[in-house]
Structure formats: structure tokens, C-alpha cells
Amino acid sequence: MSQWETIYGVHAVEALLRHHPKRVKQLWLAQGRQDPRVQELLQLAEQARVPVGQRERRELDEWVEGVHQGVVAEVSPSQVWGENALEEILARGTGPALLLVLDGVTDPHNLGACLRTAEAAGVQAVIVPKDKSATLNATVRKVACGAAEVIPLVAVTNLARTLEKLQQQGLWVVGTAGEASQEIYDLDLRGPTVLVMGAEGRGMRRLTREHCDYLARLPMAGSVSSLNVSVATGVCLFEAVRQRRPQTAS
Template structure:
């Protein structure tokens, strides 16, 4: 079984980190700009054969902007629900879990994974139902982060939150109606940040299993932020607080 990875950054990230995953590499015939040359150089270093195809042929291979490069690759390392306790234990007091409840847009998931990688997140957790999983669009938007950040889909999110709490993790749910700001909370210890999808937010049972709720202060007329934007802000507030 193979998966399609497309886009300059996504393919370049796999070639740089896990070139053994790439089975076939296709590039747009006649294209020779600097960014593509970097990919060709990485492919040559890993002894990966490159096949040139017309742009129209690449268009038929994927849905989305391929930027002249498509790779067929072995699936990335798949993390399972049973792996979460070990990841949490290994992270210790630095554990930082991002929980996405009901995010169905692959572009948002990809952007969240990219922020999670930059912030040093231990794992990203999402429910299996009514939630998007890893796919070609997610890999493209994540720009390589989907290959390195553990992404775990769980069958029962409420139960997983309870298990995190039992492991000593404080669970913070982001909700616009919360009384206190995220900036008022102590986030230096092991923490899980829970964000819901735009509009609906967190589900009731998810909300009930949070230790406390927090909000981002909003000064304008807009009532909420895109979930990927909110994720970046929240994660880097944790990073800021944990700086020496």
C-alpha cells in the first residue's frame, strides 16, 4: 500500500528525513527551477529514480496543487491509541498534548500539525469519528510535520482525556465563553490543550472532561478564530511560559 505525497515542501521533507519511504518520484517535464533542483538533488543522493511527466498527467494523479512534483511513498509510521501512554511517560513534565475535537478540514489539520511540530508537541490526538485523518492534502499543508508529529486517532476521546488526567496531565479546553483567559493559566507543567471545530466547538462530553476552560481574549467583532490559527496562538503561549 502506498500513499501520494505532493507539493514541493511536503516531498522535500520526506526526502530529507525518510527517503527510504519514497518508491516512485514524478516531476513535471520541462521544469528546472531552483526549488525542483533541490528535490532532484535529494533524490539523487538517495538513489531514487525520477520519472518526468507532463503537467496534465500529474494533474490526474492528485487532487490539489502539486507544484510539479508527486511521490508515491510507503505510509508514514502509524501511531495507535495504545502508544499514547508511552509518549506521555517519555515526555514527563514537558508533555504537551494537542487535542482536536471534530476538526474535519484537512487544510486545518495540516496547519495544526505544522504548528504542533514547531511548538514541540508530544502528540496530536483526535477522535476517529467525525474527524479528518492523515491524507495527501494534510501531508502537503503540514510541510513534513505529519511525518514527525505523532498523530493518534482514538475511539473514545472522553476516556482518553481521563487517562491523560490520571497520568498527571492538566486538560485545558478552549471555549469562548470561559471566564478566564489562557494567559492567566499556569501552563508550565504537563498539559493538554483541547480545541474544537469552528462553529460547534468542543462536544459536550469533551467539555465536561476538561479540568478547566480558558479563552483567547477577542478585541474585535469576530467571535472566534480559525482553529489552526487558535492552535498556533495557544501552543506558543505554552512555549512562552516554559522559556527559562
């Protein structure tokens, strides 16, 4: 197994060069690409003393699976945080905590989209179980558009036990379930909150559900019975963002 991972796409590579330049071993660009976005990448690479090379676009097409946009980087392996890091992550935060738990989301596209949304909503960490869950790879990083390089992804051995510990630290656990009596808009999400999203189809596992303080659903007015997990995550997280906005005097 190679000691280097391949990351591709303008946003993902740019985020690495900005936030973790020491992880980047080599930057490869498609021959002939000289647009402003590439010039920005070249400046970042020069500042970080990252070697830059060129390859034919056909070579890049054969090298990576996915839309690379003519930008590929060889980087040191991804960092997935351990459970012990949660306390430090929470201590660094300002204001009420907001964490996202993905219980059994195995599609890397969904994980990448959830990371992107979580970072945009100001989530402090995304928590996943070590088993039966997607983890960081090139597809996740590409879909996340740089968010995977910024927001911590924490993999835990026992999700129910982790939720219990977070509750002991004063966080309220809100799970999403289609049969819940309350809508997400009925809940007060201004305090320290852990939002739990289940896998598509199966939803949350039984033990995860039992460790939720509240269950909430999204109102569905059409004929579709459920939303993609990344879309539902966005709706729920930004309801918390809306509630947490500073109140202005009228």
C-alpha cells in the same frame, strides 16, 4: 485500492525523503523544473536510492487535486498512531509534556494547518478521535508543509477515556470555550499540559468538556466572534511556548 498513496508539494515530499525515505517508492518531477529546491530533492532521492521520473506538468495536474508545485511522490500508506503509542511518545519527551487534542476537526486543511503549528510549537503528539475527524491524506500533508511526516497523529476510540488516562499520568487538560471566565493568558501552561480545541461552530463535545481541568477563552476585541481553529490553536500553543521560555536574569 492502490497500495500506494500520492503525496505532492515540495515541503511534504522533502520531509518524507529526509525522515522516512523507505516509504517513498517513486519521485516524479515536472519536465523542465531544475531550480535549487528540485536539485535538493534529487540529492535526497539519490541518497535514498529512490527512482526519479519526469512527467509533463499537464499530466501531474490531471493526476493530483491541488497545487503540486511540479513535485509528486508515490509512497507507502500513511501511519496513524494508536492510543497505545501515547505512553511511549510521552516517555521520549524532554521537559513538561505538551499535547494537542482536536475534538471533531473534519476539514483536512485545518488539520494540516494544526499539525504544522503543533510541530513548530514543540508538541509531542496530536490526538484526534477515530470517528468524525479528518485524517492523514494528501491535502493534509500538503498544508502541513512536512510536519505530518514528523509529528505523530494519534487516533483514539474514546477521547474522554484518553483524557482521563493522561490526567492519571499527571497531565492537566485545558479546553477552549468562548464562554469560559478565564483567558488563556490567565492559566499557567508551564506544566504537563493537554490543550483541547473543539470543532468550529460546535466547539468541544459535552464529554470532552467534562474531562477538562480548566476552560479558557481567547479575548476577542473585534466584531468577529471566533477564530479559525488552526489560528486559535496557534495562539494557544505559542502562549504555552512563551511561558515555557527559560527565564534570563536581568
